[in-house]
Amino acid sequence: MTGAHDYWNHNAAYHGWLVEFAARHGGDVLDVGCGEGLLAQRLAAVSRSVVGIDADPSAVRRAGNRLKTASNVSVRLAGFEEFQAQRHSFDLITFVASLHHLPLRETLDKVREMLRPAGELAVVGLSANKTIGDWAWAALCTPVARAGSLLHRETRDIGVAVADPRESLHEIRRVTADVLPGAVIRRGLYHRYRLLWRNR
Numbered sequence: 096m097t098g099a100h101d102y103w104n105h106n107a108a109y110h111g112w113l114v115e116f117a118a119r120h121g122g123d124v125l126d127v128g129c130g131e132g133l134l135a136q137r138l139a140a141v142s143r144s145v146v147g148i149d150a151d152p153s154a155v156r157r158a159g160n161r162l163k164t165a166s167n168v169s170v171r172l173a174g175f176e177e178f179q180a181q182r183h184s185f186d187l188i189t190f191v192a193s194l195h196h197l198p199l200r201e202t203l204d205k206v207r208e209m210l211r212p213a214g215e216l217a218v219v220g221l222s223a224n225k226t227i228g229d230w231a232w233a234a235l236c237t238p239v240a241r242a243g244s245l246l247h248r249e250t251r252d253i254g255v256a257v258a259d260p261r262e263s264l265h266e267i268r269r270v271t272a273d274v275l276p277g278a279v280i281r282r283g284l285y286h287r288y289r290l291l292w293r294n295r
Contacts, residue, residue: 101133102250105240105285106192109219110134112289113189116217117141122186125209127175128193130255132158132168138189139168146185150174154255175202183211190218192287195260199267203274210294216275218290219283225263232282240285264288
C-alpha cells in the first residue's frame with residue numbers, strides 16, 4: 096500500500112484520542128514509529144510542531160510524501176534508541192503500536208527526559224497474552240474487533256514493520272510504575288492498551 100489517503104485500522108481507531116491530547120497542549124509533539132505519517136498529519140492540525148521518526152526508510156519516504164505540504168511537520172529516518180533531542184523538548188510524545196519494538200525500561204527513561212514539565216506520554220500499545228486473564232480479555236475483544244473491521248472496512252496492511260509483543264500487560268505495568276510513577280494503563284478495544292503519563 097503506497098497511497099497517502101486516510102484509512103482505518105485497529106491503530107488508527109485511537110487517533111482521535113491522541114489528537115485530543117495534542118490539541119490540549121497545542122505544542123511540540125514527537126510521534127515515535129510514525130510509519131507512513133497519517134497520525135503525524137492529524138497531530139499537525141492541532142500542534143505547533145510535529146516530529147515523526149521511524150527506522151524504516153520506506154515508511155519515512157511515504158510519510159514525507161504524505162506530509163510534503165505540512166509546514167510544521169518533519170520526518171526523520173531514526174529509531175528511538177539513536178534519536179537525539181535536548182531534555183524537555185516535547186509537550187507530547189506518542190507511540191502507536193511501536194513501544195513493543197523497543198526495550199521498555201530504557202525507552203520510558205528516555206521519554207521522561209524528553210518531556211517538558213506537564214508534558215504527556217500517550218501510548219497505544221500491544222501486549223503479549225501470558226495469563227488466563229490476558230487470554231480471556233483477548234477472547235472477549237475478538238468479536239468487537241472483527242465487527243469494527245467490517246464496519247470501517249479495515250485496511251489491514253499499510254506496509255509498515257510489525258512485531259509480536261514480548262511483555263504482558265502485567266509486566267508493562269510493573270516496569271512503568273517503577274519508571275513513570277502515576278502512569279495510568281487501561282485495556283482497550285482492538286487488542287490494544289492505552290498508557291497515559293503526565294510529567295510533573
